[in-house]
Amino acid sequence: MSGAISRDEVAKVARLARLTLSETELETFTEQLGQILEHARDMNSLDLTGVAATAHPFGITNVVRDDVVTASLDRDTVLAMAPDVRDHRFAVPRILGEAP
Amino acid sequence: MTLPTNWEMVVGLEVHTELLTKSKLFCGCANNFGSEPNTNICPVCLGLPGSLPVLNREAVEFAMRIGMALRCTIAPSTFHRKNYFYPDQSKDYQISQYDLPINAGGYLDLPDGSRVSIERAHMEEDTGKSTHLGGSGRLAGADSSLVDYNRCGVPLVEIVSGPDIRSAAQARVYAQELRAILIATGASDGRLEEGSMRFDANVSVRRSGEPLGTRCEIKNLNSLRSLQRAIDYEALRQIELIGDGGVVRQETRHWDENVGETSTLRVKEDADDYRYFRDPDLVDLAPDQDWQDRVRAALPPMPAQRRGEVVALLASPTEAQLDAVEVVIDLGLEKYVHAVAAAAGDAALALSRAANEIAADIDHVDRLTTEAFATTVAMEQRGELSATQAKTVLASLLDQGGDPRSIAAALGFEQLSADSLGATVASLIEEHPDEWQRYREGDDKLAQFFIGQVMKVTKGQANGKAVIGELQARR
Incomplete structure (x- = not known):
């Protein structure tokens, strides 16, 4: 049967994730991702009539916390880890286009 | 303003409002406008490895209040990651609600007697604030950008109307009435000038009786005046384009308040493939009847x-x-x-x-x-x-x-x-x-x-x- 994922689809996913893959890597990952998806396809052989979809491995809902302010990180400590800082802000290469 | 005879505009609005919680949506950093840059940030809102988000109860209740005020159904909901690369989110995704929003299917009656349907009002986190250096101030002309993550993770509710609005004036009235409601619920301060309420408009045009046309989404509408002017401009632009034999492309457009025009920001394509998937760190939100009743009982008159x-x-x-x-x-x-x-x-x-x-x-x-x-x-x-x-x-x-x-x-x-x-x-x-x-x-x-x-x-x-x-x- 044809693979669970095509080479083009892998290339697209890589592009969306800003990954540059060589031709060889593209082959390798198409193969490997295909195997993972094939494995998941095994579920299709089961009769799941009447079984509710599982949204999360824990069957719990409404995990919330109180609206209380807690300490934030020290700004100097955080900014010291940034590659570039100006005016106490993270400096990044100029942005082309607006936020999605 | 009136459109040429036999033409009609079809408008839907997406309104973002920040919620008046003390802390952010998924962490305990202060939700405070005007703090010194990058002083309200922590591993969760910066998306540092190993950090885990925990949902703010007050934000949920504000979202429910908004939904109730807009006659929505409060439904079991989930949180998704919207993946994109842009420095306003340091973790490269925004936590939002996708196919299962907390509020769906409501409506808002305007003072003139018209009714605008509300498709959904979902929760999501706000992004950081970018300042663009150099150039003319427009992003494309900037040499570099500076980012303040204080706003990153601030709770938002996005209210999406149905395509029921038929004039820019009606859009303005809708926005005004919605703002009054948001203030009345206590969920928002409605301060447009501080960006705590922001508008995007989806605009299309058609000849009377025809099916819906292709829509354009207008961003950067930070005032009621901008909202009204931009919608009028955009409807006329589309009518003129079609009249000249052109075709409206589905795209995102930027409103320039000074020039009074919209311009292409980006054409809808790969950039909109956000690869939404459920955030594995967050469980379902399903307010039971008791919780809903308590929130509804505390809802002030609209x-x-x-x-x-x-x-x-x-x-x-x-x-x-x-x-x-x-x-x-x-x-x-x-x-x-x-x-x-x-x-x-x-x-x-x-x-x-x-x-x-x-x-x-x-x-x-x-x-x-x-x-x-x-x-x-x-x-x-x-x-x-x-x-x-x-x-x-x-x-x-x-x-x-x-x-x-x-x-x-x-x-x-x-x-x-x-x-x-x-x-x-x-x-x-x-x-x-x-x-x-x-x-x-x-x-x-x-x-x-x-x-x-x-x-x-x-x-x-x-x-x-x-x-x-x-x-x-x-x-």
């Missing part, structure tokens, strides 16, 4: 009802009075008007004093009790205080609180109206015998002359009605 209750106190409201009602509802001042009405006072006068004098010093409104306000209005109504004096007393009450009678006495207002007004009028009559003679002979216009003279002498502290009383007593 603007439409409150507006109606104030208007009902007026005999035949003028346009100016209806405007004053808007101000009073917007600022939550109607309790002052109701206090006066409850004491059988002049509601119209109370409305005017609330919409002008209280509104002028709204930051100190807590110092003014409804009793002190009602007493002041009653004193003005009885002529013990002139309009100017009443305004002065209200300003003083807002400034330092206290008792209106003591304030009036301390300022010498009561003495003026009781004793010295008569003396002032008497001496002015002596000074202007000709005018007095004509007044006595029935020329009532001269009353205005004497009132003017009295105001000059008393520096505006006299009561016009009281002056006429003094004049008539001597006529």
Whole structure:
């Protein structure tokens, strides 16, 4: 049967994730991702009539916390880890286009 | 503005509002506008490895309030990651609600009687704030960008209307009414200028009776004026384009308020493939009936009802009075008007004093009790205080609180109206015998002359009605 994922689809996913893959890597990952998806396809052989979809491995809902302010990180400590800082802000290469 | 004959615009709005929680949506950093840059950030809102988000209960309740006010169904919901590369999110995804929003299927009735459907009102986190250096200020011209993550993770609700709006003016009214509702729920401060409420508009055009046209989404609408102008501009642009044989492309467009035009930002393509998937760190949100009931019980009355209750106190409201009602509802001042009405006072006068004098010093409104306000209005109504004096007393009450009678006495207002007004009028009559003679002979216009003279002498502290009383007593 044809693979669970095509080479083009892998290339697209890589592009969306800003990954540059060589031709060889593209082959390798198409193969490997295909195997993972094939494995998941095994579920299709089961009769799941009447079984509710599982949204999360824990069957719990409404995990919330109180609206209380807690300490934030020290700004100097955080900014010291940034590659570039100006005016106490993270400096990044100029942005082309607006936020999605 | 009217469109060419046989053309119709179809508009839907997406409105983002920040919620007035103390802390952020998924972490305990302060949700505070105007803090020093990057002082309200932590491993969770920065998306550092190993950090885990935990949902803020208050944000959920505000979202439910908004949904209830918009007659939505509160439904079990989930959180997804919206993946994209842009420095306004350091973790490269935004946590949002996707196919299962907390609120769905509601509506908003506008004061003009029209109804706009609400498709959904879902929760999501806000992004950081970018400042763009160099160039003209537009992003494309910037040399580099500076990012402040204080806003990153601030709770938002995005309210998506159905494509039910048919004019830019209606869009504006919808936005105004929605803003009033958001303020009334306590979920938002509605401050457009601080960006705590933001608009995106989806605009398409069609000839009457035709199916929906291709829509464009307009971003960067930060005021009601921008919203209205941009929609009108965009509808006309599309009609012109089609008229010239062109085709509208589905795209995102940027509104430039200075130029008064929209321009292409990006064409919808790969960039919109956000690879949404469920955030594995967050479990389902499914408020049970009990939780919903508690939130609903605490929901204050909405603007439409409150507006109606104030208007009902007026005999035949003028346009100016209806405007004053808007101000009073917007600022939550109607309790002052109701206090006066409850004491059988002049509601119209109370409305005017609330919409002008209280509104002028709204930051100190807590110092003014409804009793002190009602007493002041009653004193003005009885002529013990002139309009100017009443305004002065209200300003003083807002400034330092206290008792209106003591304030009036301390300022010498009561003495003026009781004793010295008569003396002032008497001496002015002596000074202007000709005018007095004509007044006595029935020329009532001269009353205005004497009132003017009295105001000059008393520096505006006299009561016009009281002056006429003094004049008539001597006529």
